[in-house]
Protein backbone atom coordinates (compact mmCIF):
# COMPACT_ATOMS: atom_id res chain seq x y z
CA UNK A 1 0.00 0.00 0.00
CA UNK A 2 1.34 3.47 -0.85
CA UNK A 3 2.43 5.44 2.25
CA UNK A 4 -0.09 8.20 1.49
CA UNK A 5 -2.95 5.73 1.27
CA UNK A 6 -1.83 4.02 4.48
CA UNK A 7 -1.82 7.35 6.29
CA UNK A 8 -5.34 8.06 5.06
CA UNK A 9 -6.56 4.66 6.30
CA UNK A 10 -4.97 5.31 9.67
CA UNK A 11 -6.67 8.70 9.90
CA UNK A 12 -10.00 7.09 9.01
CA UNK A 13 -9.50 4.45 11.71
CA UNK A 14 -8.88 7.15 14.32
CA UNK A 15 -12.02 8.99 13.31
CA UNK A 16 -14.09 5.80 13.55
CA UNK A 17 -12.60 4.94 16.95
CA UNK A 18 -13.14 8.45 18.22
CA UNK A 19 -16.83 8.23 17.42
CA UNK A 20 -17.17 4.79 18.96
CA UNK A 21 -15.56 6.05 22.15
CA UNK A 22 -18.02 8.95 22.39
CA UNK A 23 -20.98 6.62 22.13
CA UNK A 24 -21.83 5.61 25.68
CA UNK A 25 -22.50 2.05 26.76
CA UNK A 26 -26.05 1.05 27.67
CA UNK A 27 -26.96 0.33 31.30
CA UNK A 28 -29.55 -1.75 33.14
CA UNK A 29 -31.61 1.45 33.50
CA UNK A 30 -31.71 1.79 29.69
CA UNK A 31 -32.88 -1.80 29.39
CA UNK A 32 -35.60 -1.17 31.93
CA UNK A 33 -36.69 1.98 30.14
CA UNK A 34 -37.49 0.09 26.91
CA UNK A 35 -38.80 -3.10 28.55
CA UNK A 36 -42.39 -2.07 27.85
CA UNK A 37 -41.66 -1.72 24.16
CA UNK A 38 -39.23 -4.65 23.87
CA UNK A 39 -40.16 -7.12 26.66
CA UNK A 40 -37.30 -8.99 28.31
CA UNK A 41 -34.59 -6.58 27.15
CA UNK A 42 -31.35 -6.74 29.13
CA UNK A 43 -28.29 -4.47 29.15
CA UNK A 44 -26.46 -7.33 27.40
CA UNK A 45 -28.97 -7.19 24.52
CA UNK A 46 -28.42 -3.45 24.22
CA UNK A 47 -24.64 -3.84 24.33
CA UNK A 48 -24.89 -6.35 21.46
CA UNK A 49 -26.85 -3.74 19.52
CA UNK A 50 -24.19 -1.13 20.25
CA UNK A 51 -21.42 -3.42 19.00
CA UNK A 52 -23.35 -4.12 15.80
CA UNK A 53 -24.14 -0.45 15.35
CA UNK A 54 -20.47 0.56 15.57
CA UNK A 55 -19.41 -2.36 13.39
CA UNK A 56 -22.06 -2.26 10.69
CA UNK A 57 -23.09 1.38 10.43
CA UNK A 58 -19.71 3.13 10.33
CA UNK A 59 -18.66 1.98 6.87
CA UNK A 60 -19.94 4.99 4.93
CA UNK A 61 -20.19 7.70 7.57
CA UNK A 62 -19.39 8.14 11.25
CA UNK A 63 -22.09 6.72 13.49
CA UNK A 64 -24.60 9.38 14.51
CA UNK A 65 -25.43 9.68 18.21
CA UNK A 66 -28.73 8.02 19.12
CA UNK A 67 -30.06 11.43 20.14
CA UNK A 68 -30.13 12.70 16.54
CA UNK A 69 -33.46 10.91 16.11
CA UNK A 70 -36.43 10.27 18.38
CA UNK A 71 -37.32 6.72 19.41
CA UNK A 72 -40.25 6.92 16.97
CA UNK A 73 -38.03 7.95 14.05
CA UNK A 74 -35.24 5.37 14.40
CA UNK A 75 -37.14 2.34 13.04
CA UNK A 76 -37.86 4.28 9.86
CA UNK A 77 -34.25 5.47 9.47
CA UNK A 78 -33.13 1.87 9.97
CA UNK A 79 -35.58 0.79 7.31
CA UNK A 80 -33.50 2.81 4.85
CA UNK A 81 -30.04 2.02 6.24
CA UNK A 82 -30.53 -1.71 6.94
CA UNK A 83 -30.41 -2.43 3.21
CA UNK A 84 -27.25 -0.41 2.80
CA UNK A 85 -25.56 -2.37 5.59
CA UNK A 86 -27.11 -5.68 4.44
CA UNK A 87 -28.27 -6.38 7.97
CA UNK A 88 -30.05 -9.61 8.88
CA UNK A 89 -33.45 -9.17 10.55
CA UNK A 90 -31.87 -10.04 13.91
CA UNK A 91 -29.04 -7.52 13.51
CA UNK A 92 -31.50 -4.84 12.54
CA UNK A 93 -33.68 -5.60 15.56
CA UNK A 94 -30.67 -5.45 17.91
CA UNK A 95 -29.46 -2.14 16.49
CA UNK A 96 -32.97 -0.66 16.57
CA UNK A 97 -33.46 -1.60 20.21
CA UNK A 98 -30.13 -0.02 21.17
CA UNK A 99 -30.85 3.21 19.27
CA UNK A 100 -34.40 3.50 20.57
CA UNK A 101 -33.23 2.90 24.16
CA UNK A 102 -30.47 5.51 24.14
CA UNK A 103 -32.52 7.98 22.16
CA UNK A 104 -35.31 7.57 24.72
CA UNK A 105 -32.77 8.37 27.44
CA UNK A 106 -32.21 11.63 25.58
CA UNK A 107 -28.53 11.00 25.10
CA UNK A 108 -26.06 8.55 23.67
CA UNK A 109 -22.90 10.50 24.30
CA UNK A 110 -20.44 9.48 26.99
CA UNK A 111 -19.16 13.02 27.11
CA UNK A 112 -20.54 16.32 25.85
CA UNK A 113 -20.59 16.33 22.05
CA UNK A 114 -17.58 18.10 20.53
Ligand code: HEC
Pocket residue numbers: 056057058059060061064068069077078081082084085087095
Ligand atom coordinates in the same frame (compact mmCIF):
# COMPACT_ATOMS: atom_id res chain seq x y z
C1 HEC B 1 -23.48 1.80 2.10
C2 HEC B 1 -23.28 3.03 2.84
C3 HEC B 1 -24.05 3.22 4.14
C4 HEC B 1 -24.16 2.36 5.19
C5 HEC B 1 -23.54 0.98 5.36
C6 HEC B 1 -24.97 3.04 6.20
N1 HEC B 1 -25.31 4.29 5.76
FE1 HEC B 1 -26.32 5.71 6.79
N2 HEC B 1 -26.14 7.02 5.24
C7 HEC B 1 -25.52 6.74 4.03
C8 HEC B 1 -25.62 7.91 3.16
C9 HEC B 1 -25.07 8.02 1.74
C10 HEC B 1 -26.32 8.90 3.89
C11 HEC B 1 -26.67 10.33 3.41
C12 HEC B 1 -28.16 10.62 3.38
C13 HEC B 1 -29.00 9.63 2.60
O1 HEC B 1 -28.63 9.23 1.49
O2 HEC B 1 -30.04 9.21 3.15
C14 HEC B 1 -26.61 8.30 5.19
C15 HEC B 1 -27.27 8.95 6.20
C16 HEC B 1 -27.56 8.42 7.45
C17 HEC B 1 -28.23 9.14 8.51
C18 HEC B 1 -28.67 10.61 8.44
C19 HEC B 1 -29.94 10.73 7.67
C20 HEC B 1 -31.12 10.55 8.56
O3 HEC B 1 -32.15 10.00 8.08
O4 HEC B 1 -31.06 10.94 9.73
C21 HEC B 1 -28.38 8.26 9.55
C22 HEC B 1 -29.03 8.55 10.89
C23 HEC B 1 -27.81 7.00 9.13
N3 HEC B 1 -27.30 7.14 7.86
C24 HEC B 1 -27.80 5.86 9.90
C25 HEC B 1 -27.24 4.64 9.51
C26 HEC B 1 -27.34 3.41 10.28
C27 HEC B 1 -28.05 3.26 11.60
C28 HEC B 1 -26.63 2.46 9.58
C29 HEC B 1 -26.44 1.00 9.96
C30 HEC B 1 -27.63 0.18 9.97
C31 HEC B 1 -26.12 3.10 8.37
N4 HEC B 1 -26.52 4.41 8.37
C32 HEC B 1 -25.35 2.47 7.41
C33 HEC B 1 -24.88 5.57 3.71
C34 HEC B 1 -24.77 4.44 4.50
